[in-house]
Amino acid sequence: MNSFGTLFRLTSYGESHGAAIGGVIDGMPAGIEVDMDFIQSELARRKPGQSALTTARKEEDEVELLSGIFEGKTTGMPIGFLVRNTNQHSQDYENMRNVFRPSHADFTYEQKYGIRDYRGGGRSSARETISRVVAGAFAKLALRGLDINIKAYTQQVGDIILPGTYLDYDLDVAEQNAVRCPDETVAAKMAQLIMKVKEEGDTIGGVIACVIKGCPVGLGEPIYDKLQAKLGASMLSINAVKGFEYGLGFAGWHHNQNKQ
Amino acid sequence: MNSFGTLFRLTSYGESHGAAIGGVIDGMPAGIEVDMDFIQSELARRKPGQSALTTARKEEDEVELLSGIFEGKTTGMPIGFLVRNTNQHSQDYENMRNVFRPSHADFTYEQKYGIRDYRGGGRSSARETISRVVAGAFAKLALRGLDINIKAYTQQVGDIILPGTYLDYDLDVAEQNAVRCPDETVAAKMAQLIMKVKEEGDTIGGVIACVIKGCPVGLGEPIYDKLQAKLGASMLSINAVKGFEYGLGFAGWHHNQNKQ
């Protein structure tokens, strides 16, 4: 099903070339001021086409909030929202009607449902993350003032690895360049590599790191819905994510080795 | 939370005087033809102001489907929909800001959330049933051709009771009068009583009966989510519903008595 979360839950809908991407945020606490500039700025951060590095499509993503807000504050009622798709040149995708792109969900959808919206990936398009960004923005509004701090940045692109750990950098620097790396010199090298690969008609993978400060002790359920299990599931549900580590991650074996 | 159903699930949002009433239908089977005329006609049936008998407000309810449909058929993806509110004279409700209407949810919302959208009941308005009607229309489309038949009608208004059982009537007749009673003579008496009570500035209760034919054996879960438990919960979640019976209902004790 298309829902995520328990007490704070996003239910989303929408295809890349349908009328809109949208959803319902349920469980938003009441009485929170709705900072539209912040929500819109989060959407702007997600938008491809901000630089030459990513998908060139220009997307104007303006969110419309349809419910759950009264006199500028949340009411505790579900927040319906949508972002209209303005860039729907379906004809561009006509050639995808009979072709399954490798490593995409095309074949799987066709097999599972017997029908698929082949325009730009349909539901499996990365445009679906718009719903996550809107819900995430509301979540951040709900967390404001709680001294919980969440920051993500690019740690690796191809074989270019940011040295050291998050402790060695001012993570806010990451917001100032197109690859979102907190070191401008490494960021430039990453950008260069992406451009080189792009010229060759290819793409390249990487690693994103995220640091959460001020997380309350005991968050998550003790056994099956451990915090790391929920975080892992949410990350692995994003298109193209192939792995998840927390804490020392796979380097754990090494750590123990060192002690000897 | 604002979700209902397991395999076929409606998540809804919207206040009577906000921008829109809408929702997400999840679990709709793929490949079903979307009959817009039918969906719109179901919404028309719900609309108050069809006669002098119910709320006089005129509502033009046009549903916009935002996703989950491709070339006229469902794709198995979630169906986002919304119905814009066109009749939002909020000033009419200004006097409700400081008044809690008896037997309404006003006081409860204020206590639970510390804030409420007081315009016309906000989220607790009967306009919320628009979302149920849209999801119900899709459910009926999914059931088409399965020979499952669901018909509801008015069985009692005040002390005017339709005699006999559903077997004694052509239930389609119910669609031809404003009170939805399958006997035109009884329907006329019911209408008369409603008008009389209305003139006295009051409203009056009644009983709705529903007949489901062709229901598959074994539908529902064996213990806690029995079919009758789910049906009961769904009916009792509608504003102003105060009781639910199935089969013989409360007359069950009588039935046994008779056998003696």
Next chain:
Amino acid sequence: MNSFGTLFRLTSYGESHGAAIGGVIDGMPAGIEVDMDFIQSELARRKPGQSALTTARKEEDEVELLSGIFEGKTTGMPIGFLVRNTNQHSQDYENMRNVFRPSHADFTYEQKYGIRDYRGGGRSSARETISRVVAGAFAKLALRGLDINIKAYTQQVGDIILPGTYLDYDLDVAEQNAVRCPDETVAAKMAQLIMKVKEEGDTIGGVIACVIKGCPVGLGEPIYDKLQAKLGASMLSINAVKGFEYGLGFAGWHHNQNKQ
């Protein structure tokens, strides 16, 4: 599925003539003293065979608590429990192998699962309510000291109706007779009727009333999981329950009439 509840959840298992009836209580608050005498007394109240009026089978139901308790207090971890079945004369039920009892779940289980434990109703036996009673006892322990008061009593048996409302009786009196009616004279008449019907080889229905005092304002969800919807679903999931009313219930139409 065999789970009930959201924040406080019972998952149960067991057939009347299998090894045991049991379950898991999840969401029990930590630090609550476990009053075994109380839990066992609740089980004793459920037990048939306490008088000549109900099923004559004698059942010794002793609950074993398997987890979630440390040094006499709950730990917040799931509480596994079971009650062994000691009265399993399966041969008594051999004749049910090829017979479907009317108004029982026998036929439905056979159709749905292609197999059924025909001994004494198997999973659909009223012995399943043992799990509910154990979970209910823990719920009552969790509510202790919160000044929430829950009392149920028999209001009607056949055509013998307890006159007036709950305000007219000391509900504790109901615990002192076998039919659980708070008026000893009416209770005697009810008992007499039950015995008469029993002699005729029949059973008879009735109505149970329940009064909850001190219920917090705003309990339940605003729309689909309204308090009355959850209460209705839980009652309608009990074997043989055919109807549910809250507040004025079906008498609601009458009430309005009276005002005229």
Next chain:
Amino acid sequence: MNSFGTLFRLTSYGESHGAAIGGVIDGMPAGIEVDMDFIQSELARRKPGQSALTTARKEEDEVELLSGIFEGKTTGMPIGFLVRNTNQHSQDYENMRNVFRPSHADFTYEQKYGIRDYRGGGRSSARETISRVVAGAFAKLALRGLDINIKAYTQQVGDIILPGTYLDYDLDVAEQNAVRCPDETVAAKMAQLIMKVKEEGDTIGGVIACVIKGCPVGLGEPIYDKLQAKLGASMLSINAVKGFEYGLGFAGWHHNQNKQ
């Protein structure tokens, strides 16, 4: 909460030094033969103390099935089960009453619940996996005959890495040595390293690989509950697991590089 899965769901309970570890399996298909030898052999595989390499505690884990089975076959009803704890020397753990072990859940439980069963980790003990093994054994019984094949093996212990991929080995060999590595020579080296580290009073990490063959196309939900998200969450919910990869995993960036 202590449940895992949707259509096939395990709800579990139990502490390492309480009366029992157990659970309820819900959603087990009806009519499946219950192969007790297989279920018990799966429990035997889990058991520590099979070799000198792991925890030396000897555990005799015999499962008792309490419901959901009739004449040797599943009935579709929930299967209650339990494994008694026979090795409860609580006094051995008395010193843990006032000490929080590093990298264990001791401190977190104390903070979250204000109380904890400190004997051997209580609920957070790896003995909890007994419930998973029993449910997993039933899942395997349900999958029998569907030509779905699931095999796991040890790929790395410390810096000793099994070379190549799963295609290079007969994975059944893994069942023949204590470290569960499909190459006997590498297995011997891994065992040696574990023993060396153990002598130093330490433990060491590693990597487990799992190969699923015959998985149906389209398994999992399209967006949030993708197959990899559910697999990742289930693995990350096991004690001490710090990372999860599927497909190429973190090597993905490298793969693209190579193409250049």
